Amino acid sequence: MVASSETIRLEVPNGSKAVLLKNLYLSIDPYLRMRMNREENYFPSFQPEQVIEGDGVSIVLDSGHPNFKAGDYVRGFVGWEEYSLLTNTFHTDMLSKIKYTDVPLSYYTGLLGMPGMTAYAGFHEICSPKKGEYVYVSAASGAVGQLVGQYAKLMGCYVVGSAGSNEKVHLLKTKFGLDAAFNYKEEPDLTAALKRYFPEGIDIYFENVGGEMLDAVLPNMRMNGRVAVCGMISQYNLQKPQGVHNLPCLITKCIRMQGFLVFQHRHLHEEFIETTRRYFKEGKIAYVEDVVEGLHNAPAALIGLFSGRNVGKQVVMVAHE
Known part of the structure; x- marks a missing residue:
């Protein structure tokens, strides 16, 4: 018996302003632990069976949003998953195009993130x-x-x-x-x-x-x-x-x-990007990241933050660029 194969086409719903992303890198940050408490902080607490979400770098596969098109590299709030469909305005408002690709894209989870x-x-x-x-x-x-x-x-x-x-x-x-x-x-x-x-x-x-x-x-x-x-x-x-x-x-x-x-300091974002990228390109700032490969390694990477296992910024690579 030969198993049948099926191709699933990923696309945003017709007429929506949703954005469909393929996730490349996930940022592993200590504040995610706070979202696992019952008491809400500045972000709502994670709920049982909810996909964990955090900062990430992705490529747009399909978009009904006027600010994004297929092929754009972006950073924003995404799920700990291979693909994310952003449908609400909170997530699309937090999404921004990556202007410079002359530095590794993973740096947009840390140095330029x-x-x-x-x-x-x-x-x-x-x-x-x-x-x-x-x-x-x-x-x-x-x-x-x-x-x-x-x-x-x-x-x-x-x-x-x-x-x-x-x-x-x-x-x-x-x-x-x-x-x-x-x-x-x-x-x-x-x-x-x-x-x-x-x-x-x-x-x-x-x-x-x-x-x-x-x-x-x-x-x-x-x-x-x-x-x-x-x-x-x-x-x-x-x-x-x-x-x-x-x-x-x-x-x-x-x-x-x-x-x-x-x-609270979004007014500084462009200044931060331009200044920090220039410092890095001029060799005035060094940067170290600790990259683990595979979505399945994300939980262990988060736990490792609290024992100091990582050296530098902890990143999970979900997919190769």
Whole structure:
């Protein structure tokens, strides 16, 4: 008996403004874990049997939307699936054409994507940096941290980063050009470690970790310091988040601590793309990504973020370009 084969034609419904995508790369980001909680955050929580969605890079196969045509490379919110049909305005509004293809398309999940934009907006707008200031970046080899440290160096700041392995520390000092770096897992006293690296105190702390790290930073901040709260990855898997005991430092040191969402800074998007792409092409910014192949490896890649298994920006390649 010979099995029959059937060709299925993928196309958008007639008369709709839907966009049909073939997904190429998926961005693996810590905030996805927060969407698995029952409490809604800035995005609705994932529901049982719902396809997980996140940032991705795709090629348009068919479109009824006036802004997109077959063959366009795009980035936006897509499902963890081989093909995505975007039918609602939220998803099509979040979709944008990829203007430059002289860099790897996977970079639009990181360097020129949401993490890069987060680093650019968070550092330049939330931190209000000045030349010569002292900057500390936690999770400094990750998708956001690696770019924050380099933006700070380009501004003429003194920059120290921390990471969870000696391999990553070496990367911070050699490839990313930070002034110093340390493995926080080898430090018995984080407060003392930060005092060692910042004897004059910290002007800017770019927060990616939370918990004990934030508690250690606050006493080491200088007067009128700024803390940009981008993420708190150490807290996402805890049933009860850790308390922070040194909050009175916000008063005594006149520290401004501010959380932010990248979507609030869309006015910077074109500036971010043009500036960051130029820096990369000129060799002023380095970038490291950790690519795993196959949609089936996406869950393990997400879990690996929370143990620091990845080196650089974690990406899943769904299909070859």
